[in-house]
Amino acid sequence: MRISVQRPGDLTAADRAAWAAVQSQAATMGSPQLDNPFLAPEFTLAVGRHHRGVRVAVLREEGEPVAFFPFQRTAAGVGRAVGLGLSDCQGLVHRPGFQWDARELLRACGLAVWEFDHLVDGQKPFEEGVSGSFPSPVMDVEHGYEAYLGQIRSHSPKFVRTTLAKERKLGRDLGAVRYVHDERDPAALRTLMEWKSAQYRRTGRSDRFARPWIVELVEHLFHSRSPSFAGLLSVLYADGHPVAAHFGMRTPSVLACWFPAYDPAYAKYSPGLILHLRMAEAAAAEGVAYLDLGRGEKEYKESLKTRDLVVSEGWVTRPHPIALGHRARRAPVRALRNAVTARPRLREPADRLLKRVGRLRAGAR
Structure with missing residues (x-):
């Protein structure tokens, strides 16, 4: 398998067509969750117009593209799902039955860590990094x-x-x-x-x-x-x-x-x-x-x-100090947020507090 990493705008027309074709076949091939618009090349291309670090890893077998992995990367090697915080579906778009090694993929992408918060179901190589899974109606x-x-x-x-x-x-x-x-x-x-x-x-x-x-x-x-x-x-x-x-x-x-x-x-x-x-x-x-x-x-x-x-959040990492530092900073924030949203007795007072803040903001204008 060969992995090449490119800016979204540098993808060839043939590669974009192959990406769209993999998605269009997903529903009939048992992976309907991969046909989500957030996993489409158009979404990654659009985010790439506004963020410098957006890249796409194209995975090929015998010269043919079999999978596409969109991500955002900092100079330090911290990776995030494209549109993290905005995107409701994340992961690697692939042909049926395709398997990959998560750490090998991160290494090829120059990433110490890849963070996600809406990982689509069925991404087994990434599952060891899952810290929590949630319903998506x-x-x-x-x-x-x-x-x-x-x-x-x-x-x-x-x-x-x-x-x-x-x-x-x-x-x-x-x-x-x-x-x-x-x-x-x-x-x-x-x-x-x-x-x-x-x-x-x-x-x-x-x-x-x-x-x-x-x-x-x-x-x-x-x-x-x-x-x-x-x-x-x-x-x-x-x-x-x-x-x-x-x-x-x-x-x-x-x-x-x-x-x-x-x-x-x-x-x-x-x-x-x-x-x-x-x-x-x-x-x-x-x-x-x-x-x-x-x-x-x-x-x-x-x-x-x-x-x-079901969508999941977490981090895929490979042994690297950057990965340890990033996870140490982000894990407590995620844990606190999830503890509040998962419990009505905490979520409802938090919602009331946020609405009170909203009223105060409106009154200050």
Whole structure:
């Protein structure tokens, strides 16, 4: 096996096509999790436009590419998954049955350590570095929207009934409800980012859209369109006015849910839930297998999901002082965060504290 490491922009057209082909075959070859948009070449190329350290290792057998490993690297040899903190799916994209040696791969990439927080299931050579695994809920629509509704009705009939009733009330109170699955108006994208920024601030979270590079990344992905990948903006309108929106990415079989938000003025109608049901209906009509809601315990995800995937966090290392130092710094932070999020009696007070901080921030402006 030969491993070459390149900047994303230096990949040949043939290599990019081979990467896309491996993904497109994943669902039929027993590894549907590899067809996630976060593992697509377009996502790595887009992040590479904004981060200098983004690289792709191309693994070849008999001259043919069989696997692709995207990563970010510092000058000291600390590696991270591409878009760590933003990406909801990470790992090595490979042909069925392909096996690799994790330490050999790190050595070829010039890495002492590679950190991940959403490692896709089925990456056995990386599993010895896993420090924790977590559910990542999905909405299965492969068998059609009515079959999906039937599944969630079976465990939450009140949720479906109430959400559909709120959609009807939204139409009666405000005017005709209209859903656009693939909205191409950049103004609608700007509205979504404004809503999401306000939500981050209101809940005391770090505002991702206060970082210019993330805004530019989303705008770039919004304009990315090919048969195998596209940025997808979906908007719910009432009487011609946007009330909820979502931006994510899709491959032929997976819609990765990423940035959902709604106008708080219409919160009583649960427009975000209505939007997700409309997204599921449209995705099913397009032949998508599932919507990936991403790791994280949220009430709306529990209501919408049909099952959970598993993603993991941790570090793959090889013997090196840099690896020891990096893990020593990062492990306590991860352990504290996971201890809080995994326990409702700790998570709920933490959420209240963050919201209080958000209110104080708003009052200070």
